[in-house]
Amino acid sequence: MPAQIISGTEIARQIREELKQEIAELKEKHNLIPGLATVLVGDDAASQVYVGQKEKTCSALGIYSQRYDLPGDTAEEELLALIDRLNKDSKIHGILVQLPLPKHINETRVLYAIDPRKDVDGFHPVNVGKLMIGEPDYLPCTPHGIQQLLIKSGVKIEGAEVVVVGRSNIVGKPIANMLLQKKQGANATVTVCHTRTRDMAFHTRRADILIVAAGRPKAITADMVKEGAVVIDVGVNRIGKTPEGKAILCGDVDFDAVKEKAKAITPVPGGVGPMTITMLMLNTVKAAKLAVGIA
Numbered sequence: 001m002p003a004q005i006i007s008g009t010e011i012a013r014q015i016r017e018e019l020k021q022e023i024a025e026l027k028e029k030h031n032l033i034p035g036l037a038t039v040l041v042g043d044d045a046a047s048q049v050y051v052g053q054k055e056k057t058c059s060a061l062g063i064y065s066q067r068y069d070l071p072g073d074t075a076e077e078e079l080l081a082l083i084d085r086l087n088k089d090s091k092i093h094g095i096l097v098q099l100p101l102p103k104h105i106n107e108t109r110v111l112y113a114i115d116p117r118k119d120v121d122g123f124h125p126v127n128v129g130k131l132m133i134g135e136p137d138y139l140p141c142t143p144h145g146i147q148q149l150l151i152k153s154g155v156k157i158e159g160a161e162v163v164v165v166g167r168s169n170i171v172g173k174p175i176a177n178m179l180l181q182k183k184q185g186a187n188a189t190v191t192v193c194h195t196r197t198r199d200m201a202f203h204t205r206r207a208d209i210l211i212v213a214a215g216r217p218k219a220i221t222a223d224m225v226k227e228g229a230v231v232i233d234v235g236v237n238r239i240g241k242t243p244e245g246k247a248i249l250c251g252d253v254d255f256d257a258v259k260e261k262a263k264a265i266t267p268v269p270g271g272v273g274p275m276t277i278t279m280l281m282l283n284t285v286k287a288a289k290l291a292v293g294i295a
């Protein structure tokens with residue numbers, strides 16, 4: 001039987017509805033408008049699309065936003081000075097610096113410069129550490145979106161064999177950490193595979209829940225998936241353009257073949273992507289509430 005399609009678009013829409021209401025209440029009861037600053041350095045086409053989507057979602061939900069588009073040759077010191085200003089700006093509760101940054105900029109230095117209280121990406125080492133010990137203020141957006149997709153689709157995580165493909169700081173490491181916590185919506189046995197894993201298929205075939213953030217189109221084929229597994233595809237690969245110039249996207253999973261074997265699967269687009277943006281909005285609202293002591 002073909003898999004249930006887990007619609008990130010639909011689940012994200014429901015969460016945004018609730019958030020919109022909460023944001024309206026914050027304004028009415030506390031005169032509080034959550035504020036997000038987005039910073040993009042350079043003109044990477046995909047990053048421009050992502051930042052544009054974040055801005056649009058802010059506006060749809062009633063979040064105040066400021067967008068900074070800096071040229072690709074911006075000096076690191078200039079970017080750090082902007083972050084310093086945003087750290088001190090009381091209208092701004094969350095700061096998002098879109099990654100990747102140009103090569104001449106030290107990404108670690110930039111992420112360390114963001115006030116952890118405004119780090120709505122959850123990338124600052126203080127927030128990474130808090131996540132690891134199970135006391136997070138801000139969960140990183142893509143892993144949080146994945147966890148919510150699983151919970152809201154009724155997938156049993158407790159005791160499940162979860163296999164994560166990819167060990168990035170943005171997705172692989174944090175989702176692995178989150179799902180092994182002794183908490184509801186977690187409590188899984190987690191394996192992390194990566195480019196030096198000896199026999200990838202040996203691991204992926206054991207997975208009840210397979211989370212793929214490999215960064216390679218169709219890296220996971222049907223023979224690598226157990227019958228009845230739940231498959232979460234984090235990949236967004238641009239594999240061509242339509243005659244109208246629109247990007248053709250594909251995930252890290254061979255969707256058409258794997259959907260015949262899996263119990264449930266996320267599509268690309270319309271799976272994890274919309275959840276990531278929604279979790280950013282959620283973190284921005286939380287940052288605003290924390291700033292005034294009502295979280």
Ligand code: GUN
Binds near residue numbers: 099100142
């Ligand atoms: N680039 C890819 N994913 C992300 C993300 O979650 N946050 C930021 N800031 N940049 C990214």
